[in-house]
Amino acid sequence: MPSSPNGYLRWLLIIPYIGLLWVPFYNRLEPELFGFPFFYWYQLAWVPISSLLTWIVYRSMRHDD
């Protein structure tokens, strides 16, 4: 598959699954940010992080389709 992601970089995409599916990482109130308990801002922060990781993998690919 010519347009498949680069072999190594592709593994970046597993990081959001680990960060979000292992609940003990973030099921707490402290530290707060802008009044948001940790549980909430941690998960919201994963939106841009996950998007960025996907973009890095995207950039590593040839786009011929």
Next chain:
Amino acid sequence: MTTEIDMTALAVFSFFFVLVTVMGFVAARWRRPKTLARIDEWGLGGRSFGTWITWFLVGGDFYTAYTVIAVPALVYAVGAYGFFALPYTIIVYPFVFLVMPVLWKRASDLNYITAADVVHGQYGSRALELAVAITGVIATMPYIALQLVGMAAALRALGLQGEIPLAIAFIVLALYTYSAGLRAPALIAFVKDIMIYIAVIAAVALIPLKLGGYANVFAAADAAFKAKGSGGLLLEGNQYVAFASLALGSALAAFMYPHTLTGIFASKSGNTIRKNAVLLPAYTLLLGLLALLGYMGHAAGLKLATPNDVVPALFKTLFPSWFAGFAFAAIAIGALVPAAVMSIGAANLFTRNFWKAYVNPQVTEAGEAGVAKVTSLVVKIGALLVILFLPTQFALDLQLLGGVWILQTLPALVFGLYTNWFRAPALLAGWFVGFFGGTYLAWSAGLKPLYAVGLGGAPVTVYIGLLALAANIVVACVLNALLPAGDVAKAPAKV
């Protein structure tokens, strides 16, 4: 909530509703093909949608009106647990990025319109094709009905009681979908999504100011949960696995639905889909902030008949009536886009995998488009009748089962993109075990999505869809290894 009709709100609402109705009919002329009398033109917009149209269409179709109402309602009612929608709609995109361009390429190369087309082409099995098609249709029907629940909540907040406004809105929708096909929701999605962004950003920026800031919103919610004795700002120890498995199972199921796949198949290229996997999380951010409206409901001290009223009630109490009308229009229009795409997805399945497979294999291209158009009407009217004549709980229960069901089509649809090892009988047996086993578990748990699995120690509560998928895959693998290899694996066939 008061139910008097507020004329300002109603006027703003009506303006936007008429605007999208006109757009829906004009859409038949937008990016006009030589003919709309082909199913890939009517039902997939000619597979021509680039990055931005796809972004608006999939965003408008995946983050539905029901989501806008139900996610904050769940967070209002139970707290942190309702937040599983956020990890769900984050981890769905790496999956979309990796899998959906491969699926798109298969469908585009071989002129497939539906998931069941892909499965039939891969395995040459009418039975497996039918299983995937039926699963798709019955999982989608209650989903369409729930869009009506979302729309009804917005109409109620405007003071429009009774079923006639709902029926009119839906019939208008049915007519322009009939004439313009997927181009109608694609065009309306621009308006709908921009309106939803404006309404939600205004809400999450301004409501906390009126309620003393986010710290105060969270504190008020915490106090409400403590007073009630259930729910909370954090998950209980026994909710960890339920939370994570619901997020993962929902993420795997999300792009198995006919409406999301329709958005995928309608894209111009695999690259369009990859770019969207990077860009669509913007909607997730919006959803995460929207979910917090549930807590704002506590901070505002709302007294609600049902948690589903939390979003409309917040707009109504905290914003001027013209803006409330704007927000309610956003929600109601937000129901139209997914309902249209869902009915098109279901109509495509019926046409390709039932009508063409069993009733009239010689159907012409124009004939296919004709059958699909009529089916989309029937599907929407069916959903309307369900909401008008059956209790809402019926649609809610079915939609919950629908998530379990649609997840069981994943092995048949996705595995064949990467390996030719699997054969139809094994996958069909896996689907059967997953579908009926999952239904039984959900039924025995009192139509709840979670099942307590005892593993020697304390039972662990897991999302039933994921349990059923595991059983599905195990059965498919074991049977495939045991069954004698029948016909030689062949290249996917063109339809």
